[in-house]
Amino acid sequence: MRQEERDMAVTIKTADEIAKMRVAGRLAADVLHMIRPFVQPGITTGELDRICHDYIVNEQHAIPAPLNYRGFPKSICTSVNHVVCHGIPGEKILRKGDMLNIDITVIKDEFHGDTSKMFFVGEPSIPAKRIARLSHECMCIGIDMVKPGSRLGDIGHAIQHHAESQNCSIVREYCGHGIGRVFREEPQVLHYGSPGTGLMLEPGMTFTIEPMVNVGKRHTKLLPDGWTVVTKDHSLSAQWEHTILVTETGHEVLTCLPGDEI
Numbered sequence: 017m018r019q020e021e022r023d024m025a026v027t028i029k030t031a032d033e034i035a036k037m038r039v040a041g042r043l044a045a046d047v048l049h050m051i052r053p054f055v056q057p058g059i060t061t062g063e064l065d066r067i068c069h070d071y072i073v074n075e076q077h078a079i080p081a082p083l084n085y086r087g088f089p090k091s092i093c094t095s096v097n098h099v100v101c102h103g104i105p106g107e108k109i110l111r112k113g114d115m116l117n118i119d120i121t122v123i124k125d126e127f128h129g130d131t132s133k134m135f136f137v138g139e140p141s142i143p144a145k146r147i148a149r150l151s152h153e154c155m156c157i158g159i160d161m162v163k164p165g166s167r168l169g170d171i172g173h174a175i176q177h178h179a180e181s182q183n184c185s186i187v188r189e190y191c192g193h194g195i196g197r198v199f200r201e202e203p204q205v206l207h208y209g210s211p212g213t214g215l216m217l218e219p220g221m222t223f224t225i226e227p228m229v230n231v232g233k234r235h236t237k238l239l240p241d242g243w244t245v246v247t248k249d250h251s252l253s254a255q256w257e258h259t260i261l262v263t264e265t266g267h268e269v270l271t272c273l274p275g276d277e278i
């Protein structure tokens with residue numbers, strides 16, 4: 017098989033590979049749990065990156081996947097307020113009223129775990145709370161539909177419908193993705209779509225669901241740093257992400273700590 021064909025295929029993970037995905041997923045979730053108390057007014061996104069990097073490398077003995085991925089310069093993504101995704105940690109100081117997405121991907125034993133969630137700095141505004149909650153609902157609606165025989169178009173449609181029913185919008189330029197030995201592999205998991213279309217799910221597939229939901233219009237702009245994606249209208253944007261396994265009977269969320277809620 018040629019390399020391009022191998023990259024295009026949707027991989028079905030073996031039991032052994034799934035066991036490794038569970039470990040990587042748990043480690044990624046654990047980083048989000050660890051960083052929670054550090055998200056306080058006055059800290060910089062660069063400091064959050066440093067703390068996560070050191071934890072992943074020194075405590076988890078794992079690899080932060082974003083670092084040097086296609087030239088990304090840091091170990092985590094920090095996307096504040098109107099930043100949609102792929103925010104680069106740096107000098108930005110977090111202030112009361114800010115909200116941010118922290119996106120963690122770790123590699124352990126060659127397999128990836130990818131998860132992100134929203135954090136509030138101090139008390140959130142009503143629109144911030146609302147969009148964070150809506151994007152979480154969108155992710156959960158998608159996750160709940162994952163089972164053998166479901167189609168990706170149905171999942172995308174349900175996510176899109178929920179966001180738009182609340183007069184918010186789904187970002188289209190970025191999507192969820194297959195994941196395993198490779199950070200971002202087939203299939204593309206769009207957070208919008210048409211019922212009855214798209215890939216039919218089978219046990220052993222692993223992919224992320226990570227809807228980006230905007231308070232305003234769906235359009236985005238890429239900043240000159242080549243990574244940071246912002247809303248064109250500067251409206252707030254929120255995102256949550258989990259790595260999901262399709263099982264014989266439904267799904268398993270891989271990026272969860274035992275006993276934790278999704």
Ligand code: MF3
Pocket residue numbers: 081082083085086088092093102119120121130224226243257
């Ligand atoms: N973790 C991100 C995702 O969910 C990808 C980040 S790519 C990076 O797909 F290079 F910006 F880290």
Ligand code: CO
Pocket residue numbers: 130192193224226257
């Ligand atoms: Co992802």
Ligand code: CO
Pocket residue numbers: 119120121130131132257
């Ligand atoms: Co991610």
